[in-house]
Amino acid sequence: xxxxxxxxxxxxxxxxxxxxxxxxxxxxxxxxxxxxxxxxxxxxxxxxxxxxxxxxxxxxxxxxxxxxxxxxxxxxxxxxxxxxxxxxxxxx
Amino acid sequence: xxxxxxxxxxxxxxxxxxxxxxxxxxxxxxxxxxxxxxxxxxxxxxxxxxxxxxxxxxxxxxxxxxxxxxxxxxxxxxxxxxxxxxxxxxxxxxxxxxxxxxxxxxxxxxxxxxxxxxxxxxxxxxxxxxxxxxxxxxxxxxxxxxxxxxxxxxxxxxxxxxxxxxxxxxxxxxxxxxxxxxxxxxxxxxxxxxxxxxxxxxxxxxxxxxxxxxxxxxxxxxxxxxxxxxxxxxxxxxxxxxxxxxxxxxxxxxxxxxxxxxxxxxxxxxxxxxxxxxxxxxxxxxxxxxxxxxxxxxxxxxxxxxxxxxxxxxxxxxxxxxxxxxxxxxxxxxxxxxxxxxxxxxxxxxxxxxxxxxxxxxxxxxxxxxxxxxxxxxxxxxxxxxxxxxxxxxxxxxxxxxxxxxxxxxxxxxxxxxxxxxxxxxxxxxxxxxxxxxxxxxxxxxxxxxxxxxxxxxxxxxxxxxxxxxxxxxxxxxxxxxxxxxxxxxxxxxxxxxxxxxxxxxxxxxxxxxxxxxxxxxxxxxxxxxxxxxxxxxxxxxxxxxxxxxxxxxxxxxxxxxxxxxxxxxxxxxxxxxxxxxxxxxxxxxxxxxxxxxxxxxxxxx
Numbered sequence: 001x002x003x004x005x006x007x008x009x010x011x012x013x014x015x016x017x018x019x020x021x022x023x024x025x026x027x028x029x030x031x032x033x034x035x036x037x038x039x040x041x042x043x044x045x046x047x048x049x050x051x052x053x054x055x056x057x058x059x060x061x062x063x064x065x066x067x068x069x070x071x072x073x074x075x076x077x078x079x080x081x082x083x084x085x086x087x088x089x090x091x092x
Numbered sequence: 093x094x095x096x097x098x099x100x101x102x103x104x105x106x107x108x109x110x111x112x113x114x115x116x117x118x119x120x121x122x123x124x125x126x127x128x129x130x131x132x133x134x135x136x137x138x139x140x141x142x143x144x145x146x147x148x149x150x151x152x153x154x155x156x157x158x159x160x161x162x163x164x165x166x167x168x169x170x171x172x173x174x175x176x177x178x179x180x181x182x183x184x185x186x187x188x189x190x191x192x193x194x195x196x197x198x199x200x201x202x203x204x205x206x207x208x209x210x211x212x213x214x215x216x217x218x219x220x221x222x223x224x225x226x227x228x229x230x231x232x233x234x235x236x237x238x239x240x241x242x243x244x245x246x247x248x249x250x251x252x253x254x255x256x257x258x259x260x261x262x263x264x265x266x267x268x269x270x271x272x273x274x275x276x277x278x279x280x281x282x283x284x285x286x287x288x289x290x291x292x293x294x295x296x297x298x299x300x301x302x303x304x305x306x307x308x309x310x311x312x313x314x315x316x317x318x319x320x321x322x323x324x325x326x327x328x329x330x331x332x333x334x335x336x337x338x339x340x341x342x343x344x345x346x347x348x349x350x351x352x353x354x355x356x357x358x359x360x361x362x363x364x365x366x367x368x369x370x371x372x373x374x375x376x377x378x379x380x381x382x383x384x385x386x387x388x389x390x391x392x393x394x395x396x397x398x399x400x401x402x403x404x405x406x407x408x409x410x411x412x413x414x415x416x417x418x419x420x421x422x423x424x425x426x427x428x429x430x431x432x433x434x435x436x437x438x439x440x441x442x443x444x445x446x447x448x449x450x451x452x453x454x455x456x457x458x459x460x461x462x463x464x465x466x467x468x469x470x471x472x473x474x475x476x477x478x479x480x481x482x483x484x485x486x487x488x489x490x491x492x493x494x495x496x497x498x499x500x501x502x503x504x505x506x507x508x509x510x511x512x513x514x515x516x517x518x519x520x521x522x523x524x525x526x527x528x529x530x531x532x533x534x535x536x537x538x539x540x541x542x543x544x545x546x547x548x549x550x551x552x553x554x555x556x557x558x559x560x561x562x563x564x565x566x567x568x569x570x571x572x573x574x575x576x577x578x579x580x581x582x583x584x585x586x587x588x589x590x591x592x593x594x595x596x597x598x599x600x601x602x603x604x605x606x607x608x609x610x611x612x613x614x615x616x617x618x619x620x621x622x623x624x625x626x627x628x629x630x631x632x633x634x635x636x637x638x639x640x641x642x643x644x645x646x647x648x649x650x651x652x653x654x655x656x657x658x659x660x661x662x663x664x665x666x667x668x669x670x671x672x673x674x675x676x677x678x679x680x681x682x683x684x685x686x687x688x689x690x691x692x693x694x695x696x697x698x
Binding site: 007010011014018021022025029030033034035037038041046047048049050051054055057058059061062063065066068069070072073076077080085 | 303
């Protein structure tokens with residue numbers, strides 16, 4: 001019984017991580033790069049000498065994507081360890 | 093040493109390396125053939141996936157697309173990298189836990205139906221076929237330049253090489269070859285970028301140069317300010333603002349992202365590592381390696397555009413730099429002296445009353461035959477003449493293909509000729525690695541999903557691999573044919589179609605399959621068919637049956653329609669589900685199981 005409760009708690013924690021990371025993903029790409037680009041170009045300080053929204057669309061979003069994936073790998077690893085799902089290395 | 097000798101040397105050496113690797117790590121069993129035995133390290137797999145992922149179109153045309161359309165090209169930059177976030181977070185860890193060899197395998201088992209598997213196989217074949225055509229074309233273009241042969245012969249040479257090592261090596265061979273190919277590509281792409289950045293912005297890191305100051309000829313102004321000013325002066329759109337509508341931009345980016353997450357040949361790459369945790373770190377490495385190229389492309393594009401305009405615009409033809417003549421000779425650049433003043437003029441649509449900027453009538457330049465009289469082939473200044481009639485509605489005299497931005501970069505920056513050779517080798521590496529990966533998925537789809545799982549279940553391991561090799565030959569022959577007679581003029585376009593289909597068929601079906609326990613086969617199959625049929629008929633209608641711009645749905649172009657197809661797929665799947673009953677208990681248990689990351693290495697192959 002306890003096992004299936006564990007599974008459910010794990011899945012919920014997992015989905016929470018997914019939702020937060022996908023929220024950030026949407027904001028940096030579609031938000032900054034497309035939907036609010038014009039506003040950001042005008043109102044936010046430039047990155048170096050490049051307009052903010054434009055820079056996000058061509059460089060910033062990609063850098064954020066990498067950070068998101070690093071965060072995902074780290075957070076999930078921690079979650080796996082907490083629930084005891086860590087893989088035995090080359091065990092079988 | 094001459095340019096062509098250097099080209100042969102660089103490409104010869106790189107080929108020798110690939111073939112040695114392919115032969116040394118050739119596959120023995122089906123498991124090694126399909127997924128390299130599931131034992132590739134996440135770092136190596138990340139590098140190989142990056143090489144697999146970056147096609148000839150990315151390598152050759154993307155910087156050109158950025159140069160031509162400025163901000164609008166961000167859709168490719170974000171779309172093709174952002175898709176990896178979706179892929180990593182929503183797809184591959186779960187599919188890896190499931191532990192089968194192919195994507196149709198998952199769909200077939202999850203939706204407990206041969207029909208679902210069949211539809212998935214057709215989608216996979218269709219997507220890979222569309223995609224591989226562009227690659228073969230890319231290989232052909234490079235080989236034709238390299239050996240001075242026609243594009244058809246170039247395509248055939250490329251096909252023979254791909255067949256040789258993809259057929260022999262299987263996934264294991266391909267993976268290690270791709271690691272080598274990635275290294276060649278990364279060097280070839282970044283070295284010219286560094287030099288051109290130093291030249292234009294006095295800044296050795298291209299990405300910093302991009303946000304720095306333009307510092308040629310003693311000037312010092314913000315780089316994009318300079319580029320915007322030049323663009324507007326010549327009648328083009330401001331570089332940092334786009335021409336595409338926001339809806340279109342949004343849909344295309346979304347279609348490319350979801351398409352990336354649904355591409356069978358990318359998903360399959362993550363079946364080659366040994367555990368779910370390794371999948372996560374491997375995806376991370378993949379994106380890092382891809383970003384090396386994707387963060388450089390906008391810099392190359394912007395620098396090359398500025399450089400090209402400064403060097404060519406308002407320059408008399410006879411004083412034009414030597415590289416201009418070289419590209420004119422290969423037909424990648426064209427100058428039509430409309431006003432007869434002997435000077436090259438480059439103008440955008442805003443400079444003509446008609447709002448056009450085409451140099452000649454028709455899509456592509458057509459040159460008179462070699463045996464035509466000289467006055468039909470060469471103009472008064474020695475320039476190459478076209479058989480197309482000039483388009484006199486605007487003053488623009490300069491035409492060039494998108495590919496030119498990367499290929500002409502080293503010459504424009506005055507780099508030594510070995511850099512060009514390196515670039516050629518990189519370009520071929522990009523095309524070959526992608527083509528090989530695709531070919532593998534194609535052959536697997538046919539031998540494993542179609543023959544073994546649907547037509548002839550009693551197939552032995554060895555027979556299955558033989559079928560796979562046979563299938564890759566047939567697939568390649570078809571791809572070669574379409575590489576020679578491409579259905580769409582732009583390599584990048586062909587690729588974009590594959591994404592529309594992946595986004596509207598695989599992505600939603602896999603996503604529902606992973607996250608909804610209650611989705612049944614009826615809903616999934618209807619959704620998949622609806623998405624696929626809608627997207628492909630929309631594309632075919634507008635690409636081949638003469639649909640006009642006014643008829644576009646909400647102004648969404650064919651590249652972005654996959655996003656709508658995807659929404660349709662979701663909608664149909666959930667609307668039809670109530671008519672199909674609950675999925676069997678073991679399927680529901682399987683869905684629960686794939687969410688638990690441990691124990692992936694124990695999962696069986698068949």
